[in-house]
Amino acid sequence: MKTRIKELRARYDLTQEDLAKKIGVRRETILFIEKGKYNPSLKLAHDIAIALQTTIDDLFMFEED
Amino acid sequence: MKDKKGILIGIGIAAAVLVTLSFYLLNAGNIELNEISLIGIVLIVVALAIYMLWDKIKNIRKGLPAKDERLILTNYKAGLYGFIAAIMSATFGPIIIEILFDYELPGHLVTAVVVLFSGFVFVASYLYMYWKGK
Numbered sequence: 001m002k003t004r005i006k007e008l009r010a011r012y013d014l015t016q017e018d019l020a021k022k023i024g025v026r027r028e029t030i031l032f033i034e035k036g037k038y039n040p041s042l043k044l045a046h047d048i049a050i051a052l053q054t055t056i057d058d059l060f061m062f063e064e065d
Numbered sequence: 066m067k068d069k070k071g072i073l074i075g076i077g078i079a080a081a082v083l084v085t086l087s088f089y090l091l092n093a094g095n096i097e098l099n100e101i102s103l104i105g106i107v108l109i110v111v112a113l114a115i116y117m118l119w120d121k122i123k124n125i126r127k128g129l130p131a132k133d134e135r136l137i138l139t140n141y142k143a144g145l146y147g148f149i150a151a152i153m154s155a156t157f158g159p160i161i162i163e164i165l166f167d168y169e170l171p172g173h174l175v176t177a178v179v180v181l182f183s184g185f186v187f188v189a190s191y192l193y194m195y196w197k198g199k
Binding site: 017020021024025026027028029031032035037038040041044 | 124127128129130132133134135136195197198
């Protein structure tokens with residue numbers, strides 16, 4: 001799964017730590033989601049999308065295996 | 066507040082383990098090889114547990130949560146691996162030690178091996194998943 005979190009963070013000038021504080025998770029969780037090493041829950045994906053003023057569909061790109 | 070209580074309890078337990086271990090070492094006299102390996106595992110588990118506590122303190126100081134959904138999931142997975150390790154070590158530990166060293170483990174040492182091995186597997190798998198993000 002690919003994400004646009006890094007791109008959108010840069011657009012809003014947010015560090016991983018800023019975003020983590022906004023949604024109440026640890027910085028490493030944001031890092032691993034960006035790297036595609038951790039699949040967030042629907043609630044966390046929703047919270048990230050809200051924090052980055054976008055939608056889940058726009059934020060996460062699912063790849064066919 | 067709940068996180069801070071958990072951290073304080075964790076620090077208390079780690080300190081109690083280290084104090085107990087130092088009293089044991091002071092009064093043990095001659096320490097055998099099997100005891101040295103058990104003490105080594107205790108020290109490794111305590112060191113890794115202190116690292117986990119320090120990491121939580123670091124996050125709280127930055128205004129971030131001590132744990133989130135990823136760490137809760139990691140906790141559950143590590144707990145499962147620790148449980149499996151406890152069953153495996155209770156079943157096969159005494160047999161393996163008897164085959165390798167021709168030494169029948171007394172009951173209290175079997176308990177110690179099970180507790181330490183499962184504790185070690187829990188902490189090691191927790192930290193592995195923590196660093197790898199799995």
